[in-house]
Amino acid sequence: MSTPAPPLGRRERNKQQKxxxxxxxxxxxxxxxxxxxxxxxxIAEKADVGTGTLFLYAKTKGELLLLVQNAHYAVALETGRxxxxxxxxxxxxxxxxxxxxxxxxxxxxENGRTYLREMVFGSATDAHHAEALRIVGDTESALADIxxxxxxxxxxxxxxxxxxxxxxxxxxxxxxxxxxxxxDEIAQDVRTQVGALLDR
Amino acid sequence: MSTPAPPLGRRERNKQQKxxxxxxxxxxxxxxxxxxxxxxxxIAEKADVGTGTLFLYAKTKGELLLLVQNAHYAVALETGRxxxxxxxxxxxxxxxxxxxxxxxxxxxxENGRTYLREMVFGSATDAHHAEALRIVGDTESALADIxxxxxxxxxxxxxxxxxxxxxxxxxxxxxxxxxxxxxDEIAQDVRTQVGALLDR
DNA sequence: AGTCATAACTGAGCGCAATCAGTTTATATT
DNA sequence: AATATAAACTGATTGCGCTCAGTTATGACT
Numbered sequence: 010m011s012t013p014a015p016p017l018g019r020r021e022r023n024k025q026q027k028x029x030x031x032x033x034x035x036x037x038x039x040x041x042x043x044x045x046x047x048x049x050x051x052i053a054e055k056a057d058v059g060t061g062t063l064f065l066y067a068k069t070k071g072e073l074l075l076l077v078q079n080a081h082y083a084v085a086l087e088t089g090r091x092x093x094x095x096x097x098x099x100x101x102x103x104x105x106x107x108x109x110x111x112x113x114x115x116x117x118x119e120n121g122r123t124y125l126r127e128m129v130f131g132s133a134t135d136a137h138h139a140e141a142l143r144i145v146g147d148t149e150s151a152l153a154d155i156x157x158x159x160x161x162x163x164x165x166x167x168x169x170x171x172x173x174x175x176x177x178x179x180x181x182x183x184x185x186x187x188x189x190x191x192x193d194e195i196a197q198d199v200r201t202q203v204g205a206l207l208d209r
Numbered sequence: 210m211s212t213p214a215p216p217l218g219r220r221e222r223n224k225q226q227k228x229x230x231x232x233x234x235x236x237x238x239x240x241x242x243x244x245x246x247x248x249x250x251x252i253a254e255k256a257d258v259g260t261g262t263l264f265l266y267a268k269t270k271g272e273l274l275l276l277v278q279n280a281h282y283a284v285a286l287e288t289g290r291x292x293x294x295x296x297x298x299x300x301x302x303x304x305x306x307x308x309x310x311x312x313x314x315x316x317x318x319e320n321g322r323t324y325l326r327e328m329v330f331g332s333a334t335d336a337h338h339a340e341a342l343r344i345v346g347d348t349e350s351a352l353a354d355i356x357x358x359x360x361x362x363x364x365x366x367x368x369x370x371x372x373x374x375x376x377x378x379x380x381x382x383x384x385x386x387x388x389x390x391x392x393d394e395i396a397q398d399v400r401t402q403v404g405a406l407l408d409r
Numbered sequence: 410a411g412t413c414a415t416a417a418c419t420g421a422g423c424g425c426a427a428t429c430a431g432t433t434t435a436t437a438t439t
Numbered sequence: 440a441a442t443a444t445a446a447a448c449t450g451a452t453t454g455c456g457c458t459c460a461g462t463t464a465t466g467a468c469t
Contacts, residue, residue: 122330126326126329126330129326129380129383129384129385130322130326130383130385131385132385133385133386133388138385142386166405169401169402169405170405170406172402173373173376173377173402173405173406175380176373176376176377176379176380176381177373177376177377179376179380180329180375180376180379180380181376183329183330184329185329185330185331185332185333185338186333186342188333201369202369202372202373202376205366205369205370205373206370206373206406
């Protein structure tokens with residue numbers, strides 16, 4: 010029962026291998042050079058597939074970045090969730106949750122900002138974009154859970170405030186004004202806003 | 210003293226005329242076809258300048274859109290400011306301010322969303338981008354003024370909350386999830402969030 | 410095994426934003 | 440006027456993301 014053994018034909022296996030090769034190639038090249046200095050040709054070459062094939066697995070170059078960064082984001086979210094669980098103060102818990110996400114996003118600033126751009130403006134009909142929105146949804150749920158623990162916020166309010174915090178973090182990380190800011194500066198900026206949002 | 214008569218040579222006059230022709234051409238073509246269905250070639254042709262010349266007046270195609278939309282945005286902001294002045298309730302006043310901006314942005318949805326994208330992600334070193342940020346700054350100031358009239362919010366808090374409202378409006382208008390939403394739906398969505406933000 | 414249908418792949422080619430080496434035009438200088 | 444300097448303009452060209460008509464591999468059916 011360990012493997013329900015779905016009839017994996019050669020075709021399906023080949024597809025999965027190709028997706029893995031493409032993911033690995035894109036991950037490596039984006040990390041090393043930044044998305045703007047990597048061409049889709051290079052990725053295709055490194056993954057040993059035709060350029061046309063690349064676009065069967067990701068509709069656009071931006072989708073390719075979503076594919077790569079979603080994985081990192083998901084890990085960061087889990088890290089933050091764990092840290093938030095161990096924190097009681099509402100503001101501190103919220104920041105504990107967000108901190109790893111900010112760190113992850115700023116690890117490579119160009120990729121991080123482009124990721125946010127694709128997330129908001131990318132085509133809603135694409136798989137990796139949908140996955141990104143799902144993770145954002147998870148983040149907002151986690152935030153809402155934290156807020157709900159605070160007696161000041163009822164169910165409905167927690168959900169709406171979580172959305173606002175999410176928007177605030179997004180804009181703060183994305184804004185070209187903050188393009189040069191360090192992780193600490195971004196985190197501080199977010200904290201100020203979330204603080205104003207939660208305080209009475 | 211009405212005109213300090215700065216020595217306007219032929220050169221300077223030619224430049225201004227060209228900028229006007231370019232602005233007019235871009236305004237018309239963007240409005241009619243949407244930014245994605247207009248090429249820079251077409252704009253150059255309509256403005257009767259070389260393609261290279263176009264990029265002396267706007268560094269990128271996105272900048273060209275900023276140039277065009279900044280004008281609309283500035284008008285909408287003034288309209289909203291006037292409406293807000295005539296409104297006493299804080300939430301109502303804030304929405305009165307924002308409503309025309311939302312309307313303006315959604316008038317042509319593709320252009321509106323692209324405008325927001327360029328605003329946040331465009332190069333900070335470009336003139337029209339800087340102008341856009343200036344108008345956003347004005348919007349936040351106007352918001353802060355409204356909030357300050359409410360005894361619940363002191364000076365500092367008003368400024369921070371204004372930033373948050375601005376971020377909320379941005380994300381709500383930009384999100385691909387809301388790409389199909391009507392002006393009323395967007396406005397309602399923003400109102401819900403701002404309401405949660407201001408209420409106790 | 411042989412035949413067919415179709416899913417998956419491929420890379421030459423297309424459209425477009427943006428560049429840049431070469432040209433024109435305006436002003437300053439003599 | 441003639442010359443020099445540099446600002447402004449230009450369009451052929453480049454580079455890149457993405458497409459699509461043609462090809463190949465896979466699995467189903469007899």
